[in-house]
Amino acid sequence: MLNIILCGAPGSGKGTQSDFIVQKYGLDHLSTGDVLRAEIKSGSELGKEIESLIAQGQLVPDHKMIHLIDHYLETRSENCKGIIFDGFPRTVEQAEALTLLLERRHMEAVMIDLFVEEDEVIKRLLERGRTSGRADDNFETIKQRLKIYHDVTKPVCQYYLKKHNYFAINGNNTMEDTFAQIDTILRLIQK
Ligand code: AP5
Ligand code: MG
Numbered sequence: 665m666l667n668i669i670l671c672g673a674p675g676s677g678k679g680t681q682s683d684f685i686v687q688k689y690g691l692d693h694l695s696t697g698d699v700l701r702a703e704i705k706s707g708s709e710l711g712k713e714i715e716s717l718i719a720q721g722q723l724v725p726d727h728k729m730i731h732l733i734d735h736y737l738e739t740r741s742e743n744c745k746g747i748i749f750d751g752f753p754r755t756v757e758q759a760e761a762l763t764l765l766l767e768r769r770h771m772e773a774v775m776i777d778l779f780v781e782e783d784e785v786i787k788r789l790l791e792r793g794r795t796s797g798r799a800d801d802n803f804e805t806i807k808q809r810l811k812i813y814h815d816v817t818k819p820v821c822q823y824y825l826k827k828h829n830y831f832a833i834n835g836n837n838t839m840e841d842t843f844a845q846i847d848t849i850l851r852l853i854q855k
Contacts, residue, residue, distance in 0.1 A: 665771055666691060666746035666854060669753070669762075671821060672778030674800075674809040675785035675792070677835050677842055678750045681778070684843040685748055689850060694736055695750040700724060701798075719799040721808030723754060723816065730761040737765055749773065755816055759823045774853060775824035776846055778835035782810065 666689065670678045682693045700718060703711035714724050733752060740747070753759040766772055786806055793801030800809060824830040833845040 665744070666850065667749070667766070667771055667773035668746070668850075669749045669773050669775040669824070670751075670778065671775055671817070672835060673780060673782070673785050673813045674806060675789040676778040676780040677839065678778065680839055681835075681842060681846055682748045682750045684839070685846065685850070688847065689745070691746040691748050692740065692744050693748045693750060694733075694752070696729065696732070696752045696754075697750075699732065715799075719805070721800055721805040721812065723812060726755055726757045726761070729754075729758055730765075733758075733762065734765055737769060747773075753820055756819050756823055759820045772829070774829045774831065775821065776849060777821050777830065777832045778842065779832055780835040784836055785810070 668685070668691070670682060672678050679695060679698075682695065685691055686693050700711075700714055704715045704718070705711070710728065714728075717724055729752060733749075749762070753762050762773070786803075789801050789806050790803065792798070800806070821830065821832075831849045833842065833849070835842045
């Protein structure tokens with residue numbers, strides 16, 4: 665199985681690149697942000713608990729996220745060729761839990777880390793915010809999301825670097841250019 669963790673700042677292109685990967689490699693795409701936004705929309709208990717956290721650019725507590733991933737892995741389809749983890753893990757605690765959850769199922773994952781300049785991600789997110797309807801696509805919340813990314817999520821990259829399961833790519837240019845780099849890595853690790 666080809667399991668990929670797509671990491672990168674808010675607006676770095678995780679969702680966009682996931683779509684390209686799904687199209688070419690037929691992997692399943694798990695965007696934790698999309699799952700959480702669907703929970704909010706559904707009005708579930710979890711949705712009510714997390715709505716203000718997401719609107720403020722704060723992370724949802726680790727134990728809730730780990731439970732969600734465990735459930736996802738337990739119920740994934742038998743024909744699954746691999747999973748793109750988009751937006752998970754975001755803390756070292758989540759990374760350690762994911763390692764255990766995957767090991768238990770004789771699986772592992774490699775991280776692909778999208779590097780994009782801060783000015784560029786802010787520009788992309790403000791542009792998207794004009795039409796996305798996302799509560800966190802405004803300047804104040806984008807700044808908060810970026811702070812959490814640097815303080816809490818960046819150490820997760822070190823975790824995978826130490827495990828030698830880590831690739832960094834330049835995501836500043838066009839979507840196609842970024843995908844070409846990802847594609848090279850995926851062809852390499854599939855062999
Ligand atoms: P999440 O939904 O994961 O948001 P994010 O990480 O902030 O990232 P985005 O989805 O905003 O950006 P992206 O990297 O997917 O970029 P995209 O492809 O859309 O999480 C939201 C919230 O949920 C978190 O803040 C947290 O509260 C909670 N959460 C989620 N996971 C969690 C976890 N594991 N633990 C705890 N809490 C969690 O691209 C952005 C824009 O740029 C688009 O408009 C796109 O068209 C454009 N674009 C993309 N690539 C390019 C390019 N190369 N050139 C020009 N434009 C481009
Ligand atoms: Mg996204």
